[in-house]
Amino acid sequence: MSDSTDLKKAGLKATLPRLKILGILEEPRARHMTAEDVYKALLDMGEEVGLATVYRVLTQFENAGLVIRHNFEGGRSVFEINQGGHHDHVVCVECGEVFEFYDPAIEERQRRVAETLGFHVDSHSLYMYGTCLGMKREGRCSKRTVSGPAAPDEP
Amino acid sequence: MSDSTDLKKAGLKATLPRLKILGILEEPRARHMTAEDVYKALLDMGEEVGLATVYRVLTQFENAGLVIRHNFEGGRSVFEINQGGHHDHVVCVECGEVFEFYDPAIEERQRRVAETLGFHVDSHSLYMYGTCLGMKREGRCSKRTVSGPAAPDEP
DNA sequence: TTTTTGCATGGGAATCGTTCTAGTTTACAC
DNA sequence: GTGTAAACTAGAACGATTCCCATGCAAAAA
Numbered sequence: 001m002s003d004s005t006d007l008k009k010a011g012l013k014a015t016l017p018r019l020k021i022l023g024i025l026e027e028p029r030a031r032h033m034t035a036e037d038v039y040k041a042l043l044d045m046g047e048e049v050g051l052a053t054v055y056r057v058l059t060q061f062e063n064a065g066l067v068i069r070h071n072f073e074g075g076r077s078v079f080e081i082n083q084g085g086h087h088d089h090v091v092c093v094e095c096g097e098v099f100e101f102y103d104p105a106i107e108e109r110q111r112r113v114a115e116t117l118g119f120h121v122d123s124h125s126l127y128m129y130g131t132c133l134g135m136k137r138e139g140r141c142s143k144r145t146v147s148g149p150a151a152p153d154e155p
Numbered sequence: 156m157s158d159s160t161d162l163k164k165a166g167l168k169a170t171l172p173r174l175k176i177l178g179i180l181e182e183p184r185a186r187h188m189t190a191e192d193v194y195k196a197l198l199d200m201g202e203e204v205g206l207a208t209v210y211r212v213l214t215q216f217e218n219a220g221l222v223i224r225h226n227f228e229g230g231r232s233v234f235e236i237n238q239g240g241h242h243d244h245v246v247c248v249e250c251g252e253v254f255e256f257y258d259p260a261i262e263e264r265q266r267r268v269a270e271t272l273g274f275h276v277d278s279h280s281l282y283m284y285g286t287c288l289g290m291k292r293e294g295r296c297s298k299r300t301v302s303g304p305a306a307p308d309e310p
Numbered sequence: 311t312t313t314t315t316g317c318a319t320g321g322g323a324a325t326c327g328t329t330c331t332a333g334t335t336t337a338c339a340c
Numbered sequence: 341g342t343g344t345a346a347a348c349t350a351g352a353a354c355g356a357t358t359c360c361c362a363t364g365c366a367a368a369a370a
Contacts, residue, residue: 013337015347028345035328048351055328071226074325074354082275090274101268109261110283117254119245126281128265133273160347168366170318185354205320212318230327231356 017049021043021057025067025081031068032098055070073129088126097132166220172204175194176212180222180236186232187225187253228284243281 003022004014012018024030024041037052041050058079061067067079070090078098088106090099106126113147114121159169159179167173172224176245179196188196190209197204211235216222221236226244233253245254260282269276 013346015337017348030194046312048349050261050351052350053348059329071228071230073226075230077225077230090269090272090276091272093277099272101272103264105263106261109258109264110281111258113256113258113284114245114285117245119247119254119283119285121245121283121285122248122288123285124281125274126265126279126282128269128274128276128279129278130269130274130278132275168317170365173317203320205322207321207358208319214358 006066010061010066012060012064016062017047017053019055020045020047020049021054022061022066023069025061025079030081032080034076038079070125071129072127088128090128090130090132092132093129093130099132165216165221167219172208173212174216175200175202175204175218176209177221177236180216181236186235186271187235189231189233193234217232225280225282227282244285245283245285245287247287248284249286253285264290283298 003019003026006022007018009015020042021038022051024038025033030041033053035058038058039049039051040052042054058067062069062079066082068082070078070080070089072089073093074080085102086107087102090101091097092099110121110124130155156183158174160176161190162169163232176193176196177199178194180188185196190206190213194206194209197209197276205304213222213224217224217234219279223237225233225244227233228243228248240257241262242255242257246252247254247305265279
């Protein structure tokens, strides 16, 4: 399915900036970009898109469920394309690399905790911060992305 | 042990602003305050403390391990006094209430995931966002804090 | 005790990420 | 093709946080 149809399904007009931004986020090497990253990528492509538009579009995409916003440590938001499967994140504070993982047991325990508290969960996030393998072994980080198995769709 | 000794142990001079801020954070009803909250509390007490000092002191306390900084959704940081036991958070997006819980099984699984990735974990955080019991049942939130059992010290 | 030294402070300015505003342009149903 | 609501750009505004620097104060040295 084309990006254009994705957008229309989400109730958004298929404008050029939106298509470009969606295209950037869909590149496999693009995972976990800040708004600034997306903006710079657009400039590099020679596109005339305002930073405000990037923010607006990313927020619209978030509301439409097309992307997921993360609030990693440090205050700035990072965005990743929503490919269905929920997963959690491991962030290397040395090299900035982000690893992903999914652990069904953790998900299940979270569900149970919420149930016990009588709490209706809209979203949840789990982040681990530290240093990655390469950092310990070679004094520098490994700079690779380990994507764990994806989960079936979940809130 | 007095606040003053706490500070000295952390390698910080026991100055008036630091003592006052620590005192505020130690009040049982004070859990999870923003820098602004702390600043306002100081003004209410008639203390002449600059906002910059509040931020500086909170960051020092964080580095010294006296307080923990959380980046909840919405961009602003909240601080809570570090009472040793690690715990995770459930945030009601309706009433802003924050519940705490600790689940040994989740902690253990996280440890295992990090181990598998060869990742050294400095810190980790788990947040669930949604609506709390009272919200569902009475159309308003319960406004109570359920503190789960605390864990033995852990990174 | 006096002097020195150096960290701590307060206030305001600066910065950062993000959002709003105003006026202009565009997509799309007709 | 045309009308209209929605989307766009640039720049100003915003809120949270940090920086800057002259001043204050407390421990160490003289």
